[in-house]
Amino acid sequence: MNNNKVRVRFAPSPTGGLHLGGVRTVLYNYLFAKRNQGDFVLRIEDTDQTRFVEGAEQYIYDCLQWAGLEPDESPLKPGAFGPYRQSERKSIYRQYADQLVTNGQAYIAFDTPEELEKMRADFKTEQNPSPQYDRTVRDKMRNSLTLPAAEVKELLEKGTPYVIRIKMPDNERIGFTDMIRGEVEFNSSLVDDKVLLKADGMPTYHLAVVVDDYLMEISHAFRGEEWLPSSPVHVLLWQYLFGLDKMPQWAHLPLILGPNGKLSKRDGAKYGFPVFAMNWTDPAANELTEGFREKGFLPEAFINMLALLGWNDGTEQELFSKEELVEKFSIDRVHSGGAKFDYEKAKWFNHEWLKKLPVSSYAAAVKDIFTGKDIEISDDIYFEKVLELIKERCTLLTDFVDQAAFFFKAPENFDFDSVRPKWNDAKLQFFRSVIEKFAATEWEPVLLENSFKEWATAAGLKPGEVMMPFRIMLVGGKFGPHVFDIAVMLGREETVKRMELFLNRI
RNA sequence: GGCCCGUUGGUCAAGGGGUUAAGACGCAUCCCUUUCACGGAUGAAUCACGAGUUCGAUUCUCGUACGGGCUACCA
Numbered sequence: 202m203n204n205n206k207v208r209v210r211f212a213p214s215p216t217g218g219l220h221l222g223g224v225r226t227v228l229y230n231y232l233f234a235k236r237n238q239g240d241f242v243l244r245i246e247d248t249d250q251t252r253f254v255e256g257a258e259q260y261i262y263d264c265l266q267w268a269g270l271e272p273d274e275s276p277l278k279p280g281a282f283g284p285y286r287q288s289e290r291k292s293i294y295r296q297y298a299d300q301l302v303t304n305g306q307a308y309i310a311f312d313t314p315e316e317l318e319k320m321r322a323d324f325k326t327e328q329n330p331s332p333q334y335d336r337t338v339r340d341k342m343r344n345s346l347t348l349p350a351a352e353v354k355e356l357l358e359k360g361t362p363y364v365i366r367i368k369m370p371d372n373e374r375i376g377f378t379d380m381i382r383g384e385v386e387f388n389s390s391l392v393d394d395k396v397l398l399k400a401d402g403m404p405t406y407h408l409a410v411v412v413d414d415y416l417m418e419i420s421h422a423f424r425g426e427e428w429l430p431s432s433p434v435h436v437l438l439w440q441y442l443f444g445l446d447k448m449p450q451w452a453h454l455p456l457i458l459g460p461n462g463k464l465s466k467r468d469g470a471k472y473g474f475p476v477f478a479m480n481w482t483d484p485a486a487n488e489l490t491e492g493f494r495e496k497g498f499l500p501e502a503f504i505n506m507l508a509l510l511g512w513n514d515g516t517e518q519e520l521f522s523k524e525e526l527v528e529k530f531s532i533d534r535v536h537s538g539g540a541k542f543d544y545e546k547a548k549w550f551n552h553e554w555l556k557k558l559p560v561s562s563y564a565a566a567v568k569d570i571f572t573g574k575d576i577e578i579s580d581d582i583y584f585e586k587v588l589e590l591i592k593e594r595c596t597l598l599t600d601f602v603d604q605a606a607f608f609f610k611a612p613e614n615f616d617f618d619s620v621r622p623k624w625n626d627a628k629l630q631f632f633r634s635v636i637e638k639f640a641a642t643e644w645e646p647v648l649l650e651n652s653f654k655e656w657a658t659a660a661g662l663k664p665g666e667v668m669m670p671f672r673i674m675l676v677g678g679k680f681g682p683h684v685f686d687i688a689v690m691l692g693r694e695e696t697v698k699r700m701e702l703f704l705n706r707i
Numbered sequence: 708g709g710c711c712c713g714u715u716g717g718u719c720a721a722g723g724g725g726u727u728a729a730g731a732c733g734c735a736u737c738c739c740u741u742u743c744a745c746g747g748a749u750g751a752a753u754c755a756c757g758a759g760u761u762c763g764a765u766u767c768u769c770g771u772a773c774g775g776g777c778u779a780c781c782a
Contacts, residue, residue, distance in 0.1 A: 214782050249781055314780075328708050331778055364780050382712075391710055392778095399780040406782050430711055430777040455713075456775070463775070509731095513720065517730050536713095536720085539775065543718045546732045556745080594744040604743090619742095665741040672742060680743040 207239025209421045211272070212410065214246040215257030218481030218490050219264045221464060221542060222425060222457045225507045229454060230423045231270045232508070232530035239420070243272035244413055245286045248403040255484060264478035264492075268500050269523055282417040287409050294404040297412050297442055298365045298397050302345070306441045307397060310334075310344040311356055311363045333393035336371060365398040367407075367434060375433040380421075380452035380532045387433040395434050407431060411438040414449055422449045426539075429453050452532055455511055458541040466490045474544035478503070497570070497597030498547075499563060502554040506547045510540045520553055552596045560588040567601045574602050576609050583608075587690065590682050604681070608690060611699050612677025617707060619679060620670045624707060631660045631667060632674075632704055636697050644693050646685040653685070674703040 209230045213223060234241040243265070247253050258276070265271055274280030284290055301307035312320070317334070320342065324332035332338065339346060344366070345353045357363070369389050376386035397408040404412070414422060432451070439448040459468035459476075469476040469490060479492035493503050505521055513519075514529045521529065555563075564585050568578050578584045587608045588601065595601050635656060642652050653671070654664040672684045675696060681687060688696045 212782085216782075246782060252781065310780095312780095317780085326708085330708055333709095333778065362780090366780095385711080387711075396780050401780080403780085405780070410782095425776090426712065427776050427782090432711095453712085458775080509719070511719090515721070517721085519719095519731060538713050540720090541718060543732065546719065549732055591744090593746095663741085668741060676742085678742085682742095682744085683740090684742080 206418075207234055207237040207421060208242055208417065208419050209234045209239065209423060210242040210244055210414065210417065210419050211423075212244040212246050212413075213261050214249065214252070215261060216249075216252045216254055217257060217483060218466065218477035218492070219261050219479075220466065220476050221507065221510075222454075224264065224268060224270075224478050224503075225457065225510060226423055226425060226454055227265060227270050228268075228504060228507055229452075229512075229530070229532075229535070231272075232526050233421060233423065233532060234273075235527040236530050240273040240280070241270075242280070242282070242417055242419065243275035243285065244417070245276055246406065246409065248287045248291075248399075248405075248409065250401075250403075260479070260481060267479060267494055268504055270504075287404065287413070290409075290413070291403060293416070294398065294408055294412055295402065298404070298408060301367070301397070301438075301441060302365060304441065305368070306437075307365050307367050308339075308345045308394075309353065309357075309363050310339075310342065310366050310394075310396075311348075311361055312342050312344070313362075316343065334366065335393040336369060336390065339366075339368075339394055362400040364396045364400055366394040366396055367437065369394055369434075369437070375436050377432065377436050377448070377451065379429075380450055381455075381535050382453065382537050385429065385432070387430075389433060389437075392431075392433050395431065397438075407434050407438065411435055411442065415439075415443045415447060419449045421452070423452045423454060426453045426456050452535070455536055455539040457510060458539050460541070464542055472544070474542075474547070497599035498551050499554045499558065499598070501558065502547075502551040505554065506550040509550075510542065511536045520550075520557065548596050555592050555595055555598075560585050560592060563598060564588055567598050570599055570602060571609075574606075576602070576606060578609065583690075590686060590690065594680075594682075607676045607681070608687075611695075611702060614677060615703055615706065616673050616678045620673055620707065623666065624670070627660070627662065628667060628670065629704065629707075631657065631662055632670070632700060634660070636700055639693060639697055644689055646683070646689050649688060650685045670703075671700075674700045 211227045211230045213219065231241050233239075245258055247258070262275065262277055272278070274282065274285065276285045279285060298307065302309060320334070320338060321332050324338060334342070341347070346368070348356070369392050371390055373389040374386055375389050376384060379385050395407050396405050398404055413419075432453075436445070436448070439445055457464050459465060460472055461468075464476060466476050468474075475491045475493045475496045477490050477492045479494045480489060481492065482489045494500075501522065504523055504526070508521060508526050508530070509519060512530065512535045514531075515534060564581070567588060568584065571578055587605050591601065591604045595604055635653065638652070638656060642649060657664045657667050668684060669679065672679065672681070675684065675687050675691065691699070
């Protein structure tokens with residue numbers, strides 16, 4: 202067993218989209234692994250057939266690929282520790298469950314779902330609204346602890362469905378050191394006898410995570426804070442099965458909160474921001490949850506934003522590339538408190554990355570968006586020049602459409618309302634003369650601007666009075682880069698064409 | 708209800724006995740620009756509360772409150 206190599210794992214269950222908290226867990230796993238020249242292992246938890254969603258596994262993989270967080274080992278790229286789907290490892294888990302039963306650390310329980318329900322109803326009181334299957338009730342149930350050995354044997358031979366439950370010891374202190382929270386301790390009496398192996402022979406998370414982490418030689422495990430309460434079960438399992446000295450180091454990450462408590466996919470629809478990495482359509486409900494990618498986020502910004510939601514390097518730096526994050530990430534600077542997701546700040550990150558990255562790195566993605574809006578891009582060189590010119594005024598990739606559509610087709614509507622109040626014959630004559638003069642003017646922004654202003658002054662107009670109309674002729678509205686830059690980009694012919702179109706319609 | 712985790716401006720957060728309590732997002736005002744942005748400047752706004760320890764607590768301790776998680780043959 203290689204005890205020196207860092208191996209971390211992320212284990213999603215293919216039950217739907219991949220939300221912010223999930224991606225951040227992947228990210229921290231990834232950063233920690235790479236920081237320590239280790240492996241990032243992706244395992245799939247597909248043992249719950251009732252919740253498994255077709256296509257979700259591929260979706261998870263696509264999200265990670267988009268975000269640039271591809272695992273070193275996964276069902277799609279197996280390493281030496283496969284298989285990586287729990288359903289394909291089914292036969293492995295049973296022997297460990299049996300071993301626990303043999304050693305008296307777990308037991309067989311025959312209780313039907315109805316009997317469990319009845320138990321919960323019977324024991325329910327105001328003080329204890331949700332009774333657990335624990336040491337106080339297990340000797341009242343139908344299991345190998347209460348039934349005579351002969352009857353247990355008979356039931357098993359008859360093929361009676363059963364589960365294997367861990368037998369939590371009485372009143373023991375069970376603790377471990379969390380990389381983020383320090384010492385965490387629980388009283389074993391307060392933890393219930395969790396099911397380890399289900400009636401269908403599949404393991405629950407509790408058994409699978411311990412067995413897989415051992416067999417896959419995982420050295421460090423990052424997971425959400427919601428796992429903290431069941432950690433004593435896992436510690437015990439490690440103690441019983443493989444020895445505490447082999448147990449990975451754990452870090453329980455804080456949750457990502459929405460505007461009202463924990464972040465849910467409903468928040469996305471409610472507040473108008475994405476919560477999943479990529480678009481996800483629930484096949485059952487046929488319900489679309491929007492993703493960051495489709496909303497127009499760059500993967501660089503997405504990763505950066507997520508990394509800073511619960512971690513910082515202690516300096517004032519906020520913009521980190523993935524490589525810098527790998528270099529600087531440290532688990533001891535991860536917060537223990539939950540962080541509320543702020544969409545405005547997320548957009549700011551995207552804006553910064555849009556400015557920072559060369560347009561060539563995202564031109565293809567923007568081109569797809571244009572194509573989707575029925576604007577054909579034929580000249581890629583021209584397209585990238587346009588993007589370069591307007592990238593500072595865009596926040597999301599989708600903003601490029603509104604900001605740049607006029608570079609590719611003449612405005613359908615002119616903002617006449619902004620021009621007409623001060624429009625007069627002198628201006629009309631001025632622009633007609635400009636069209637003529639343009640024919641003999643060198644087509645370069647500075648010269649164009651100087652000439653234009655001179656002509657205005659000569660015509661008895663203030664340059665400022667005619668700049669706005671000129672802009673609206675070319676753009677259609679009051680926005681965009683410097684108007685002479687636009688004119689040069691459009692070319693002499695197109696510029697004149699748009700001026701004439703405007704003058705004919707005002 | 709029980710158990711566990713958490714709490715510095717609206718949000719992300721630095722700071723870990725003495726500070727004018729950083730910085731960023733957002734917001735406001737101004738400058739730049741006769742567009743919109745970018746950029747620059749300025750401003751409003753914070754240590755949940757109560758005890759204790761101390762010459763001195765945002766910082767340490769204990770309570771309280773609040774928020775969150777778990778309490779499934781789900782992960």
